[in-house]
Amino acid sequence: xxxxxxxxxxxxxxxxxxGYFVNLGIGIPTLVANFVREDISVEFQSENGVLGMGPFPxxxxxxxxxxxxxxxxITTLDGASFFDSATSFSMIRGQHVDLTILGxxxxxxxxxxxxxxxxxxLVKGMGxxxxxxxxxxxxxxAMMHTNKRGESKxxxxxxxxxxxxxxxxxxxxxxxxxxxxxxxxxxxERAPGVSVEDIQNAxxxxxxxxxxxxxxxI
Amino acid sequence: xxxxxxxxxxxxxxxxxDGMTLMVGGFxxxxxxxxxxxxxxxxxxxxxxxxxxxxxxxxxxLGLLLDKKQxxxxxxxxxxxxxxFERQMLxxxxxxxxxxxxxxxxxxRAAQAGIPAFYTPAGYGTEVxxxxxxxxxxxxxxxxxxxxxxxxxxxxxWKGDEAGNLIFKGTxxxxxxxxxxxxxITVAEVEELVPAGTLDPNQIHTPGIFVQRIYxxxxxxxxxxxxxxxxxx
Numbered sequence: 001x002x003x004x005x006x007x008x009x010x011x012x013x014x015x016x017x018x019g020y021f022v023n024l025g026i027g028i029p030t031l032v033a034n035f036v037r038e039d040i041s042v043e044f045q046s047e048n049g050v051l052g053m054g055p056f057p058x059x060x061x062x063x064x065x066x067x068x069x070x071x072x073x074i075t076t077l078d079g080a081s082f083f084d085s086a087t088s089f090s091m092i093r094g095q096h097v098d099l100t101i102l103g104x105x106x107x108x109x110x111x112x113x114x115x116x117x118x119x120x121x122l123v124k125g126m127g128x129x130x131x132x133x134x135x136x137x138x139x140x141x142a143m144m145h146t147n148k149r150g151e152s153k154x155x156x157x158x159x160x161x162x163x164x165x166x167x168x169x170x171x172x173x174x175x176x177x178x179x180x181x182x183x184x185x186x187x188x189e190r191a192p193g194v195s196v197e198d199i200q201n202a203x204x205x206x207x208x209x210x211x212x213x214x215x216x217x218i
Numbered sequence: 219x220x221x222x223x224x225x226x227x228x229x230x231x232x233x234x235x236d237g238m239t240l241m242v243g244g245f246x247x248x249x250x251x252x253x254x255x256x257x258x259x260x261x262x263x264x265x266x267x268x269x270x271x272x273x274x275x276x277x278x279x280l281g282l283l284l285d286k287k288q289x290x291x292x293x294x295x296x297x298x299x300x301x302x303f304e305r306q307m308l309x310x311x312x313x314x315x316x317x318x319x320x321x322x323x324x325x326x327r328a329a330q331a332g333i334p335a336f337y338t339p340a341g342y343g344t345e346v347x348x349x350x351x352x353x354x355x356x357x358x359x360x361x362x363x364x365x366x367x368x369x370x371x372x373x374x375x376w377k378g379d380e381a382g383n384l385i386f387k388g389t390x391x392x393x394x395x396x397x398x399x400x401x402x403i404t405v406a407e408v409e410e411l412v413p414a415g416t417l418d419p420n421q422i423h424t425p426g427i428f429v430q431r432i433y434x435x436x437x438x439x440x441x442x443x444x445x446x447x448x449x450x451x
Binding site for chain 1: 245246247248249271294295296297298304307308316318319320321322323324326327338339340341342343344345346376386387388389390391392393394395396423440441442443444445446447448449450
């Protein structure tokens with residue numbers, strides 16, 4: 001059975017290692033924080049200027065001066081810090097943040113990503129996404145394998161305006177875990193109950209299948 | 219001590235004219251100079267170019283200036299929360315220049331620091347790169363981005379003193395310290411204005427040299443855009 005959004009987040013949480021500073025995008029990536037192992041030390045950065053982000057506040061304890069990049073009210077954990085936007089992007093551009101997890105509309109087999117603009121539809125802006133994808137060493141995309149019309153989001157070439165070029169390293173979808181390699185999408189794991197054929201059918205870009213493909217351990 | 223204190227937003231914004239370029243601090247509705255924005259609505263200045271990460275919501279923040287059609291050009295990274303903004307953008311009344319958030323912050327900081335341009339990887343290979351110089355450093359491609367030029371920078375802080383020193387609170391800091399000193403005149407709106415000597419110099423976030431005019435705002439609504447809480451177990 002294909003994963004739901006929480007399932008994708010749960011699988012990505014396994015990529016978060018002890019000592020990592022992590023930036024989470026809006027949507028599925030935000031859910032990842034709920035599934036990170038409790039016996040490791042991880043700090044979440046939000047690009048509006050906080051490191052050491054905690055859970056949402058209890059009702060009545062919200063502070064208008066304390067939000068995340070999605071403009072939601074948050075809390076901080078011990079060891080947290082606040083900083084200005086230029087410093088925040090120094091952490092990102094300077095590769096001090098170890099892992100960036102974000103959503104996408106399309107990913108191409110060469111690692112290009114499109115996630116900010118659909119021509120003809122209202123454009124809201126790229127926010128910090130272009131800075132994040134151009135800078136991070138380690139980018140994981142969290143998304144559904146196909147769009148609402150059932151079309152593949154893993155393509156030979158992106159059709160939408162790009163957010164960044166050749167930057168995505170790993171993709172976790174409702175069907176599979178894939179690595180972006182020089183020759184295409186290498187299939188690493190499949191979701192429970194999902195066959196290699198199912199993944200092949202949902203992938204427009206070049207899919208590399210070598211040997212037996214293990215199931216995700218969730 | 220050089221005293222920067224003025225009576226309020228009216229005096230602080232003297233010299234602000236139609237067609238000028240402003241930097242306005244804040245991320246969403248967090249850390250915005252609420253009183254100065256209200257004053258600009260009352261002044262009726264128009265044809266403004268606003269450099270601000272977001273454009274407020276329909277009835278608050280920079281949305282108030284958009285509603286009165288006082289803004290000609292908006293330079294932001296994300297503008298999704300405002301219906302009147304969408305209408306003006308789609309009808310072509312409003313020019314919108316979308317800029318990656320880190321680039322926007324650095325273009326302010328560069329202006330503050332007297333650096334005319336810098337290279338960043340953000341936007342390389344995308345439509346943001348159109349018309350810009352690109353260059354390779356250590357095997358990676360970068361875009362040249364120029365510092366902003368602004369007539370006024372309007373920032374909001376938690377505490378300030380008469381010398382113009384500023385302390386911010388929480389994530390209301392955001393773009394404010396990057397914009398302070400990045401315009402020809404920097405106006406600081408603070409929640410609490412204290413005499414010089416009251417704030418510990420060790421704790422100052424923005425030194426007073428970057429601020430020309432400072433006042434205590436009369437009223438702060440501090441609206442929350444996305445109230446998100448959890449239940450107690």
